[in-house]
Amino acid sequence: MQPTFDITARQGELVVSASGAWEKTSLAACPGTCETFTSRALSAMQGDVRAVRLIAPELEGWDSPLLAAFHTIAREAFSRGLSVDVSGLPDGMAPMLDMALAVPPRDQGVKKTEPGFLEMLGEKCLAWPGITLDVVNFIGEVSQSMARFFTGRASCSSRDMWNVLRECGVDALPIVTLTSLLLGLILAFVSSMQLKLFGAEIYVASLVGVSMVRVMGPVLTGIVLSGRTGASFAAVIGSMQVNEEVDALTGFGISPTDFLVLPRVLGLAVMTPLLTLYADVAGMAGGFLVGVLMLGIAPASYLANTLEFLTMSYVWIGLLHALVFGFIISLCGCYQGIRCGRNASAVGRATTSAVVSSIVGIIVATSVITIIFTVLDL
Amino acid sequence: MSDAIADNAAVTAQNVTVAYGSRVVQSGLSFTVRKGDIFIIMGGSGCGKSSLLRVLMGLTPPAQGAVYYGKENFWGAPVKEREAIMRRTGVMFQSGALWTSRTLAENVALPLEYYTSLSPREIRDIAAFKLALVGLAGFEDFYPSEISGGMRKRAGLARALALDPDVVYFDEPSAGLDPVSAARLDELILQLRDTLGMTVVVVTHELASIFTIANNSVFLDAKTKTMIAGGDPHELLKSGPDDVVEFLTRGKGRDRGGIA
Structure with a gap:
């Protein structure tokens, strides 16, 4: 019925x-x-x-x-x-x-209404000073933690440190090799098309060498690491935050900054320059392949041209880039992880923000460093 | 094999072995959960109660043996049929396992949206009812992160009941609840059995609940890695093996007289 x-x-x-x-x-x-x-x-x-x-x-x-x-x-x-x-x-x-x-229903009080566009815009703007202060606070905490570490008053587990070094260093070698080798190939290839017009193919060598070492190597490594390592930092610390593991650390009087952030920041600060050096070499190898096999430059003259223009100061500038990027990536990843909310989608947002903010940070830092060194005439 | 199964059996385990890779946690488990039973899986910590529960509810296959729902061999059935069986079971996970990006009402509503043709308003009413049933009236629009652990557990129960399942599994339902809430949960379990004829399978250590609600049980032993007793816990208390009696009385004494 x-x-x-x-x-x-x-x-x-x-x-x-x-x-x-x-x-x-x-x-x-x-x-x-x-x-x-x-x-x-x-x-x-x-x-x-x-x-x-x-x-x-x-x-x-x-x-x-x-x-x-x-x-x-x-x-x-x-x-x-x-x-x-x-x-x-x-x-x-x-x-x-x-x-x-x-059970009587709980009095729900005033129901939150969906904010309009202007309200959202306003709220975002008003949130800025708070976020800025929070970021500065976080950087301050990490600096203090590093100061404690270098004066021997903060311990960070060496096992964690080795893990970070392995995960963001050794494990990243294949992808860094591939991307920088290809980038070297591309640079050589594209520049040779222009230089050919002047019959100056030989300068492909120095062009690839200088641009890889001074800026392209560090930027490429930085971008690879922010996608690979920065995202994983945010996701790992973020899910620890969701599980209240971070609170458990604080509960034992262990500073989450010392325990979670410090090894990651130090690990990446060591590893990014090393990976950058490796990427430089791989990129130049890519250029070498194009120069020797496609443009018919003699191997010896390719190497000579590279060494003639590649000065030590470029190497140092490149390494400085890498060091700065290492800090930017690890700080962005750890900051987003530590400030992650308590649910699954918050971890996703934290990971996205970590990658986006570290890539933006890398580009901005590159411009600033480039301007400074141009003014200094280096 | 399946003709040995009684007509009133809801879930039957036949010679089930639970293992992680090559490490056997429990073996030789055979028991029958009759329709309308409140069946307790008990045993000391780490004896494999929760692992057995995962096998019964269809999350991990047994290393050996078979699980029957009615007369149907669960792990021998094609995926479609297994899903159909799983739709008729509900699970309340130990810590609630609510979907954190959805409100409580949305958590309860999701299975209904998937598997019924009810209108949004009807689904919303059902979700509100299920939440009221577990004492969470008025919390429909809260997110799991905004309520306490005990409330999350109860919301997990409301979600387990969403599709009016035939069999409901509880993993440590009263852990983390205050005595009043725990007693209320027991009352709710009995009520669900009596009114809706649900079959209930519970993993618990809580002796108060065991003796209030259970009429059937299985006792897993960590040393021998198999079941050493089964049946009505009240009977076990009188005539069960020594280990089981100790388990059932030790805690009772502690319930009355404090830790000492």
């Missing part, structure tokens, strides 16, 4: 009755019945109605939807101060309803 309902008010009493088959499977055949039932009953609750009686004669079957409908009706009746009689319901339904109604 189809689910049917009847709602009648007599002498101040509203009788709400349901009969027929009300299981989810039978309801699927006549969609919306339950919704109509609830809304009719709710709208009938007005005028001189002082009591609500729920009955279910000739009920063939029921499960959650009907119970939920009765529950919604009863709760609304209670909130309007009406009395509710559930004694006419079949065995089992009344006790369940009693259990559900036993």
